[in-house]
Amino acid sequence: MCQVGEDYREPVPKDPPPPPRPGHEQQKCMKWCVKCKKGAPVLVIRAGDAFCRDCFKAYYVHKFRAVLGKNRLIFPGEKVLLAWSGGPSSSSMLWQVLEGLSRESAKQLRFVPGVVYVDEGAACGRNPEDRAETLAEVQSILRSTGLPWHGVALEEVFGLPQSVLRHFSQEPAMGDGAYKEAVDGFIQQQQGLGTEGARDSPSLSPGLEQLSWPSPHNPQSPARPHTAAETEALSRLFNSVRTLTAKEELLQTLRTHLILHVARTHGYSKVMTGDSCTRLAIKLLTNLALGRGAFLAWDTGFADERHGDVVVVRPMREHMLKEVAFYNHLFAIPTVLTPAIDTKAPEKASIHRLMEAFVLQLQAQFPSTVSTVYRTSEKLVKAPRAGRAASPSRPCCLLCLCMLDVDSADSATAFGAQSTTALSLRQAPALQTQAKEPTVPCCSPGLCEDRGCCRGARPSEREDLQACVIEQLCYSCRVNMKDLGPGHAGDPGVSD
């Protein structure tokens, strides 16, 4: 197409000679690390910066500490639960915390960590032998860390109490002054108590009254044995979901609730997840496509306080996946790789897979894609869009606990457009609805126990119940519910 060199009437204007391309300079400097200029570089990250091993380690560790320090959310002595999946990012996070706790580190990390591992084998359809094998590996790694750890199986989600879905009122946010005071107080205590604060079970200073201490807990609690019936029920639940997108969302919701439950029972007030920058950029675009534009700040921000008493924190959010992978390789971080629900699924199987493929492909072509999306995500705020009537106590979604973002009054919106067509659909003659009524299998026994609804309920009752539950969901949870099989009127423990 019209490129320079073709014949035109007027001459193409001459641009001033372009500045010497940075590539040339860099190629000369590739021999040395860009930071210390002495060491031999072992990897190239960011926009072509070569780092030697020690400088890379310092850079990596500094980023981790900086994210924690900048946000000032984790108070000294606080109990923090690390959600470890065995994957590279969470393993890296776990090891960063371990190294930070050791007394040799420059500024010792001051919180009290525990680890939780969720066995999702039933949802992924793994057989019991493979699951036992993985569990053994997990146990050996977690024992070597010396931290208190909790292993739970996803089947335990059936035993969750109803209170899990209730929205807890949020604690008053502590100001900056309180943080500084807490840190100073903690330092004084440590100095007063002498050489207290051993690595594996940090003794708890009694002076900090604002945090509640639980009774002394077991250093490790392996998964409570789950029955085969529960495993069966769980796999039936997941098999009844029609699309992989809805399966992944369901798995995420169940996993989150389970981890929060563990945190609450054992007195943890924060949960750390190992989402890296790349994963969060993919998650942001995925959630955009799922209709969660209103909640992006909660889903991808540093702190997620929608659950009230327990805050989910993402300290790895500035580390790119490439850096994590290299760090794990260079410093031999142990990981346990287990097949996930979408392993080996084709690209078009779910929105999550599609977005991941797209972002990684675009990143190869435009290397600043992930960091651009990340920077945009930092500008999102946790509020309803400016200009809308924001009532302080809006109802929350039953499944994801975010403020409802559907407004039946305003019909000149995407939601309005879809509900008007649905309305016209329902007004079609009875013949149509009866033809559309699917044969309804009875839902898994453990699922709706608390409601006692679906056993023996007539189809019309079930539909009413379903409509009732859908009213309490946000836009994206409603779309996901459409993909759930008939008869699943809600999660376990739904309270009306």
Next chain:
Amino acid sequence: MPAPPCASCHAARAALRRPRSGQALCGACFCAAFEAEVLHTVLAGRLLPPGAVVAVGASGGKDSTVLAHVLRELAPRLGVSLRLVAVDEGIGGYRDAALAAVRRQAARWELPLTVVAYADLFGGWTMDAVARSTAGSGRSRACCTFCGVLRRRALEEGARLVGATHIVTGHNADDMAETVLMNFLRGDTGRLARGGGLGSPGEGGALPRCRPLQLASQKEVVLYAHFRRLDYFSEECVYAPEAFRGHARDLLKRLEVVRPSVVLDLVHSAERLALAPAAQPARPRACTCCRALASRPLCQACTLLDGLDRGRPRLAIGKGRRGLDEEAPRAGAQPPPSAALPAF
């Protein structure tokens, strides 16, 4: 196997299934439903008050053709009068054929048509000239950046020429979905903050704009044009393959295969985005050069044209802004001589 009867009139055989709901409808009922939904959008959003003189941005393509047709059907009920405004960007081999289609439509519908050309409005700069000017730096030409900004200025000018009170464009739901994806990928927080509604109310003297087709998906627009046998121009712009929007469009098409409702889900997300106040665009004021709406001392159109005149076309794009405060145009590349610039 014969098609099921239409779900609405139960008389004719169904001719299609609506992508949105899976409902089987015959051609006539589908068109009626489509028109009813557009009417509902306009009324519920209070987009076009009675007595408005509406300038329809007509490009000859499927969206603006459907828009003009539907608004013409609805005009008596809404109490508005229509004018067609077409913009000639000066893209050889593309725009001339499209304009021929617009002229045919104007004749058939008996609507007044006004054509505004870049060459007249912007000192002789046609899109082809812009493309030649930005070519050769080894980077992408960003033709769509220039064309989009200049076209909006041209549309505003054309609307003023015909005495319109509102401007409507044929953007559909797929366009809005692609826009939000693209803006996130490019990190354009200003546009993310501004977009998402059904249009802009028209601040600081600019005409209010809206997009009545915003909640209709592209498939339905094409089907409507098919059933009403509308004559439109269906080739893509010669510069389209270079655009970044192509990535977003490709992604959207793939997403639609996985989950058909993703288009409206993205529009819903775009409506509900909450950006920090610091990321919001500045309060609009008048451009010092042409008195149009601007968020900086110079509006984007004037800035781009200034850069082109100086022979530094990338002046207003991205990091080229550093040169903006330099002196007035030197004897750099000048556009080909043309008729005198009209006073804005």
